Amino acid sequence: EPEVTQxxxxxxxxxxxxxxxxxxxxxxxxxxYWYRQILGQxxxxxxSFYNNEISEKSEIFDDQFSVERPDGSNFTLKIRSTxxxxxxxxxxxxxxxxxxxxxxxxxxxxxRLTVL
Amino acid sequence: GQSLEQPSEVTAVEGAIVQINCTYQTSxxxxxxxxxxxxxxxxxxxxxxxxxxxxxxxxxSSFLSRSDSYGYLLLQxxxxxxxxxxxxxxxxxxxxLTFGGGTRVLVKP
Numbered sequence: 001e002p003e004v005t006q007x008x009x010x011x012x013x014x015x016x017x018x019x020x021x022x023x024x025x026x027x028x029x030x031x032x033y034w035y036r037q038i039l040g041q042x043x044x045x046x047x048s049f050y051n052n053e054i055s056e057k058s059e060i061f062d063d064q065f066s067v068e069r070p071d072g073s074n075f076t077l078k079i080r081s082t083x084x085x086x087x088x089x090x091x092x093x094x095x096x097x098x099x100x101x102x103x104x105x106x107x108x109x110x111x112r113l114t115v116l
Numbered sequence: 117g118q119s120l121e122q123p124s125e126v127t128a129v130e131g132a133i134v135q136i137n138c139t140y141q142t143s144x145x146x147x148x149x150x151x152x153x154x155x156x157x158x159x160x161x162x163x164x165x166x167x168x169x170x171x172x173x174x175x176x177s178s179f180l181s182r183s184d185s186y187g188y189l190l191l192q193x194x195x196x197x198x199x200x201x202x203x204x205x206x207x208x209x210x211x212x213l214t215f216g217g218g219t220r221v222l223v224k225p
Binding site for chain 2: 031033035041042043044045048050055056058091095104105106107108109110
């Protein structure tokens, strides 16, 4: 069964450093997303991406964040200058279709980011 | 903006039925989704309702009333493996999912 994959599984970085989180969405999916989940809290939407551009972004997704689809398979989230409060699990997701079709979003296993 | 309310925790025994309610306030609404998340795992899609009524998928069913801004997830014939957190999520423009705080379901033998 196809699945979303993410690398690395765990990333430790120093405050102020740049990190790039990588994702390979399911191959026939067209919509891609990043979410984050601070330990013990709910999942929070960061950004959605379709046709090589951002569809929607949340207030969390400020100028420190950027997304890119550098080739036909990868989808990346870059945080330019990490802060302590960026420590969280970051989930990539993809879906075959967008709303209002209600296409299920398939989540990857996540990258745990720890900022020291 | 969006806000969702669901109970924080439910405990039940194997074989029982559990209903997790979700009420929402949203400025844009396409549908209500339900996701399961085991500790340390990723959210897994369970069901989606765009129209009023009941959707059944095996032991799990989901209901939506758009006029009441209310939905629920029904877990039947509970099994130990159903112990997990369950999130309702409103689907809105830009394919954005806004998640509720989650309901931790604990299944006891």
